Amino acid sequence: xxxxxxxxxxxxxxxxxxYVYSRLGNQWDTDDVVSxxxxxxxxxxxxxxxxxxxxxxxxxxxxxxxxxxxxxxTALLFAPxxxxxxxxxxxxxxxxxxxxxxxxxxxxxxxxLIRLRFFAGMSFKDISGALGISVPAAKMRLYxxxxxxxxxxxxxxxxxx
Numbered sequence: 001x002x003x004x005x006x007x008x009x010x011x012x013x014x015x016x017x018x019y020v021y022s023r024l025g026n027q028w029d030t031d032d033v034v035s036x037x038x039x040x041x042x043x044x045x046x047x048x049x050x051x052x053x054x055x056x057x058x059x060x061x062x063x064x065x066x067x068x069x070x071x072x073x074t075a076l077l078f079a080p081x082x083x084x085x086x087x088x089x090x091x092x093x094x095x096x097x098x099x100x101x102x103x104x105x106x107x108x109x110x111x112x113l114i115r116l117r118f119f120a121g122m123s124f125k126d127i128s129g130a131l132g133i134s135v136p137a138a139k140m141r142l143y144x145x146x147x148x149x150x151x152x153x154x155x156x157x158x159x160x161x
Contacts, residue, residue: 005045009038012052014058019120023063029070036062053126056116060130098156102149110145117142 021030128138
């Protein structure tokens with residue numbers, strides 16, 4: 001089992017790490033929670049049931065447990081989006097600030113859809129399983145959420161110009 005789990009770990013580590021970081025916003029807590037996720041996954045590993053949706057469900061539960069233990073009153077909807085390159089021009093930084101503001105204005109359900117799709121890299125089938133909704137519902141909710149984010153970013157940019 002250890003060789004199969006090792007392969008499973010390498011296949012999904014980066015997606016799980018990005019997802020957890022998008023919720024917690026700092027490397028130290030993320031490292032702790034991701035370790036806990038894979039420890040629980042290893043303990044309950046069953047090759048026939050192990051997939052990304054199962055692993056992200058474990059991650060979601062570990063995040064909730066971590067926040068309870070650390071007595072945070074609210075979790076971040078998204079970790080701050082930082083520029084990868086400090087030499088970016090002012091327009092790119094303004095766009096980034098508007099995107100961050102738009103993401104922070106989302107409700108928990110909409111934010112979770114974006115985290116699962118873009119941070120955890122989950123398919124719509126996996127998202128539907130994790131959230132208990134149909135695949136068409138997952139697609140429609142994400143489409144509507146992205147449209148709302150786009151409108152908010154465009155409105156923010158218009159105000160800044």
